[in-house]
Amino acid sequence: MPKDVCVLGDSVILGVVYDEARSRYSILRDGAVTSLTRGLGMRVHNLARMGQTSVEARERFAEAIKGGLKADALLIELGGNDCDLNWAEVGADPDSDHSPRIPVPVFKEAIADIAHMADANGMAPVFFTLPPLAPLKFFDWVTKDGIPKDNVMRFLGDLSRIYRWQELYSLSMMKLASEIGAPLIDIRERFLVQKNYEDRICLDGIHPNAGGHALMKKAISDFFGSRPGRLGSLAPA
Numbered sequence: 001m002p003k004d005v006c007v008l009g010d011s012v013i014l015g016v017v018y019d020e021a022r023s024r025y026s027i028l029r030d031g032a033v034t035s036l037t038r039g040l041g042m043r044v045h046n047l048a049r050m051g052q053t054s055v056e057a058r059e060r061f062a063e064a065i066k067g068g069l070k071a072d073a074l075l076i077e078l079g080g081n082d083c084d085l086n087w088a089e090v091g092a093d094p095d096s097d098h099s100p101r102i103p104v105p106v107f108k109e110a111i112a113d114i115a116h117m118a119d120a121n122g123m124a125p126v127f128f129t130l131p132p133l134a135p136l137k138f139f140d141w142v143t144k145d146g147i148p149k150d151n152v153m154r155f156l157g158d159l160s161r162i163y164r165w166q167e168l169y170s171l172s173m174m175k176l177a178s179e180i181g182a183p184l185i186d187i188r189e190r191f192l193v194q195k196n197y198e199d200r201i202c203l204d205g206i207h208p209n210a211g212g213h214a215l216m217k218k219a220i221s222d223f224f225g226s227r228p229g230r231l232g233s234l235a236p237a
Contacts, residue, residue: 001224002072002231005036006064006123008057008114009048009077012131016050017209018202028213035217040224045071053102054078054110061114065121073231074118075185077128079169080206082107091147094155100165108172115182115234124231126223127177129188130170131208131216134198135159138205181234185223190215 007013015031018024036042047060057078061069082102090098102110115125139159143149156162170188177184191197191212200212208216 001040001227002042002124004043004045004071005073005075006045006061006069006071006118007033007036007048007075007077008061009075009128010052010081011048011050012080012207013075013077013128014046014048014050015213017207017213018204020203028210030210031213032216032220035220039217039221045069048077051081052078053081054107054114055082055102058110058114058117061117065117069121071123074114074123074125075128076111076114076125076173078111079107079130079173080166083166083169087142087147087152090155091143091151094151098155104168104172107169108176111173111176112180115176115180119234124233125182126231127173127182127184129173129184129186130166131201131212132170132188132191132197133163133166134201134205135162136205137198137201137203138162141204141206183223183227183231185219187216187219190219 013032015028015033016025017028019026033044033046036044045064047057047064049056049060052060083100085098085100115127118125136159139149139152139162143152174184174186176182191200194200194215200209200215201207202209
């Protein structure tokens with residue numbers, strides 16, 4: 001089991017939650033990363049940032065390596081910001097095509113670069129799937145400040161498109177992990193087997209709440225608990 005791990009991700013792995021009582025975001029004290037530090041006794045180098053995309057994460061990780069970063073494993077949790085759209089533009093022009101912040105091919109390339117960079121520097125890359133989005137919550141959230149709901153719905157066609165679009169990035173993580181031989185922590189499955197998984201997602205429809213982080217912590221603990229030895233290198237290209 002690794003003793004030093006680096007976490008490269010976004011607000012999901014950071015433990016950012018929406019506090020409805022205070023109407024603002026805060027960081028959960030007992031978030032998923034605590035399963036590494038308190039539960040498994042690992043030292044964590046946290047390179048996760050709120051709003052971070054795969055392209056930004058690649059740059060941050062490269063700089064950290066240049067600065068002397070050393071770890072046994074790199075946990076990669078990205079995609080939620082990459083798949084996001086400019087919803088104000090969608091609402092203003094629903095009949096045009098709108099591109100995500102980071103298109104899927106660029107996303108996959110950035111994740112592959114990160115994984116190979118980690119492997120070349122003695123860190124075993126470990127991929128995460130994305131927690132599922134709650135479509136209605138997310139739709140209400142992105143349109144709450146005056147973006148026309150009818151226009152956004154015209155662009156989408158149906159609410160499930162929001163879910164499918166975000167799922168595409170999660171599936172890309174799974175496919176890439178299989179292609180390069182990287183282990184995968186499937187946190188998405190932990191949510192989807194719940195009777196009402198949306199109860200474990202915040203009001204914004206995208207961030208796991210405390211109940212969601214409990215699922216993530218269990219997935220992380222189970223993963224490392226089943227691998228007491230050193231994680232292996234990637235498959236040869």
